[in-house]
Amino acid sequence: MVDITIKEHKMCTRRLIEMGRLVAKAKLDHLPTNILLGSFVH
Known part of the structure; x- marks a missing residue:
């Protein structure tokens, strides 16, 4: 399991x-x- 901080989670969500x-x-x-x-990958 990967532990991420609340700040990292908020940045990802944003x-x-x-x-x-x-x-x-x-x-x-x-x-x-x-x-x-x-289409993004191609």
């Missing part, structure tokens, strides 16, 4: 929220997550 905003702003939030991941 980053995920920011990424979600970018996906929504690009009007890609209607796509399934597997399609998004595939």
Whole structure:
């Protein structure tokens, strides 16, 4: 099990929220997550 501090957890959560905003702003939030991941990796 990985122990992370509360600060690290908050930073990670904030980053995920920011990424979600970018996906929504690009009007890609209607796509399934597997399609998004595939396009980011490719």
